[in-house]
Amino acid sequence: MSAEQAARTTEKGLQKPLDGHYFHRPDVFEREQRFLFRDSWLCAGHASEASQLGDYFTRTLGREPLLFVRTKSGIKGYFNVCRHRGTRLVADECGRAAKNFQCPYHAWTYSLNGSLIGAPRMKGAKGYDPEQLSLLEVPTQEWNGFVFFKLGAGGHHHVHEQLDDFPDISPYGCEDLVSTSRRIYQVSANWKLLCQNYGECYHCALVHPQLNDISNYLSGGDQESGECFVGGPMKLNRGYNTLNMTGNTERGNLPGIDAQLRRPADNRERDFERGVFFYNIYPNLLLSLHRDYVLSHTLWPTGPETTTIICDWLFHQDQVQQPDFEDRSEVEFWHLTNQQDWNICEQTHIGVRSSGYQPVTYHAGESCLAEFDRWYLETLCRTE
Ligand code: FES
Ligand SMILES: [Fe+2]
Numbered sequence: 001m002s003a004e005q006a007a008r009t010t011e012k013g014l015q016k017p018l019d020g021h022y023f024h025r026p027d028v029f030e031r032e033q034r035f036l037f038r039d040s041w042l043c044a045g046h047a048s049e050a051s052q053l054g055d056y057f058t059r060t061l062g063r064e065p066l067l068f069v070r071t072k073s074g075i076k077g078y079f080n081v082c083r084h085r086g087t088r089l090v091a092d093e094c095g096r097a098a099k100n101f102q103c104p105y106h107a108w109t110y111s112l113n114g115s116l117i118g119a120p121r122m123k124g125a126k127g128y129d130p131e132q133l134s135l136l137e138v139p140t141q142e143w144n145g146f147v148f149f150k151l152g153a154g155g156h157h158h159v160h161e162q163l164d165d166f167p168d169i170s171p172y173g174c175e176d177l178v179s180t181s182r183r184i185y186q187v188s189a190n191w192k193l194l195c196q197n198y199g200e201c202y203h204c205a206l207v208h209p210q211l212n213d214i215s216n217y218l219s220g221g222d223q224e225s226g227e228c229f230v231g232g233p234m235k236l237n238r239g240y241n242t243l244n245m246t247g248n249t250e251r252g253n254l255p256g257i258d259a260q261l262r263r264p265a266d267n268r269e270r271d272f273e274r275g276v277f278f279y280n281i282y283p284n285l286l287l288s289l290h291r292d293y294v295l296s297h298t299l300w301p302t303g304p305e306t307t308t309i310i311c312d313w314l315f316h317q318d319q320v321q322q323p324d325f326e327d328r329s330e331v332e333f334w335h336l337t338n339q340q341d342w343n344i345c346e347q348t349h350i351g352v353r354s355s356g357y358q359p360v361t362y363h364a365g366e367s368c369l370a371e372f373d374r375w376y377l378e379t380l381c382r383t384e
Contacts, residue, residue: 015361015362015370015373015374016359016360016361016362017359017360017361017362017369017373018192018359018373018376018377019359020352020353020354020355020357020359022190022192023190023192023193023304023305023349023352023353024190024304024305024349024352024353025304026303026304028304029301029303029304031380032301032380033061033062033063033301035152035154035379035380036283036376036379036380037061037062037151037283037284037301038150038151038152038154039150039152039153039154039155040150040155040162040228040282040283040379041141041143041148041149041150041155041156041159041162041163042061042148042149042150042283042284042285043146043147043148043281043284043285043296043298044057044059044066044068044077044140044146044147044148044149044298045057045059045068045146045147045296045298045310045312046145046146046147046174046177046178046179046296046312046314047075047142047145047146047147047175048145048177048178048179048314048317049068049094049147049179050068050069050070050075050094050147051070051178052070052096053070053071053072053112054069054070054096054097054098054099054112055069055070055094055095055096056068056069056070056090056094056095056096056097056101057093057094058080058090058091058092058093058094059300060300060302060308061151061300061301062301062302064079064151065079065080065081065088066078066079066080066138066149067079067080067089067090067101067135068140068147068149069097069101069112070112071112071113072112074140074142075140075142075147076112076113076114076137076140077137077138077139077140077147077149078114078135078136078137078138079135079136079138081135081136082103082105082108083108083116083133083134083135083136084103084105084106084108084119085105085106087103087104087105089101089103089110089135091104097112099111099112100112100117100118102118106119106120107119107120108120108122110134110135113134114134114135114137115130115134116130116133116134116135117130119133138150138151141158141159141160142159142175143159143160143163144169144170144172144174144175145174145175145176145177146174146285146296162227162228163226163228163229163281164226164227165226165227166226166228166229166279166281167224168269169277169287169289170256171254171256171257171259171260171272172254172256172257172289172294173254173255173256173316174294174314176255176316176317177293177294177314177315177316177317178314178315178316178317178320179312179313179314180313180314180315180320180325180327181312181313181327181331182310182311182312182313183310183311183331183335183338184308184309184310184311185308185309185311185338185342186302186306186307186308187306187307187308187309187342187345187346188305188306188346188349189305189306189307189342189345189346189348189349190301190304190305190307190349190352191283191284191299191301191307192372192376193345193348193349193352194299194307194309194341194342194345195280195282195283195286195299195372196366196369196372197341197344197345197348198278198280198286198297198341199230199231199278199280199366199368199369199371199372200363200365200366200368200369201217201218201219201220201234201365202217202363202365202366203217203344204217205217207340207341207344208337208340208341210245210333210336210337211243211333211337213237213247214236214237214240214243214247215234215235215236215237215240215243215276216235216237218365219234219235219237220232220233220234220365221233221234221235221275223367223368223371224279225368225371227375228281228282228375229279229280229281229282230279230280230282230368230371230372230375231277231278231279231280231287231368232277232278232368233270233271233275233276233277233278234275234276234278235271235274235275235276236274236275236276241273241291242290242291242292242293242330243276243290243330243333243334244329244330244332244333245329245332245333246329249292249329249330251292251293251319252292252319253272253273253291253292254291254292254293254316255316255318257272257291257292260272261273272291273291276288276289276290276291277289280368280372282372282375282376282379283299284298284299284300285297285298285299286298286299292315292319293313293314293315293316293327293330294314295311295312295313295314295330295334296311296312296314297309297310297311297338298310305349305353309338309342311334311335311338313327313330313331313334315327
């Protein structure tokens with residue numbers, strides 16, 4: 001426990017929320033960007049976003065523009081920065097490159113593997129060596145079908161080490177899912193408030209009546225936490241079988257869940273049928289596992305007081321190919337829930353940046369937030 005964290009523990013053992021300055025001060029944001037985000041494996045998105053050779057997608061982390069592209073040897077990541085004079089190479093959110101990327105400024109051209117393969121009238125120029133002018137690579141690795149990347153040299157060498165103690169989610173078969181819908185949100189709130197909001201359902205009865213009708217806000221199960229995650233299950237109320245606008249669907253389970261349910265009840269690790277599992281995978285992935293689909297949110301802080309959130313609805317590729325497949329009800333449900341969450345987080349952001357905010361203590365149902373704060377403070381302090 002860090003000294004700062006110890007000072008936040010009240011006499012009753014409850015932990016005080018973070019002080020307000022953590023949520024708006026530019027110097028805190030800079031420190032997070034330089035240390036916490038650079039030396040963690042971060043989720044770029046789901047691998048199905050770039051399933052064919054040349055498929056690419058772009059992201060922005062703080063002031064770092066990034067490009068991810070499917071090559072013959074898997075998905076590779078690069079700084080989305082031209083080696084000539086630094087222009088952002090690709091502006092589109094996603095697309096398919098026929099063979100290469102051409103800078104829109106002076107037409108320097110790079111292969112999918114990042115090599116500089118063309119630079120008009122540069123041959124013979126002093127100091128020009130195309131061998132030394134490949135796009136700068138950002139290491140990428142896959143974990144359960146999601147693409148992770150790391151900008152800095154610190155932290156774990158492999159994403160599997162960072163998530164070594166994460167529970168087995170293989171029954172959800174995330175690598176066989178595809179994103180069928182996406183919403184991108186610009187939220188005027190610090191990224192940590194969004195993580196903390198995700199980690200508790202104390203707010204659900206008031207903020208999400210449609211969610212509370214299907215999964216009671218007190219139905220949360222045992223908290224699970226590890227070095228780089230916190231989360232746990234919520235239960236569906238009796239009579240409901242998923243989270244969507246009606247709480248029911250004809251859609252079957254994901255194949256791996258079916259396999260689990262064929263096992264004797266006392267031989268199953270989890271209540272896959274009634275449990276919906278929510279995990280905050282530090283620092284930027286929120287993963288919500290339903291028995292028939294998966295929802296992912298990736299967080300992209302754009303400043304101390306603003307965050308871009310990319311939300312994807314992921315279904316099994318076989319289900320998606322069914323002629324009657326549709327995800328409207330699930331999209332409507334979570335889009336509504338998202339908007340309710342972002343709105344309340346924006347209101348919280350306004351409050352916590354005020355000198356009138358004096359943190360006292362968390363509610364017992366907010367233990368995941370205390371755990372998140374532990375990780376956050378330890379990680380930041382480790383870098384001092
Ligand atoms: S900045 Fe890219 S080609 Fe000049
Ligand atoms: Fe919420």
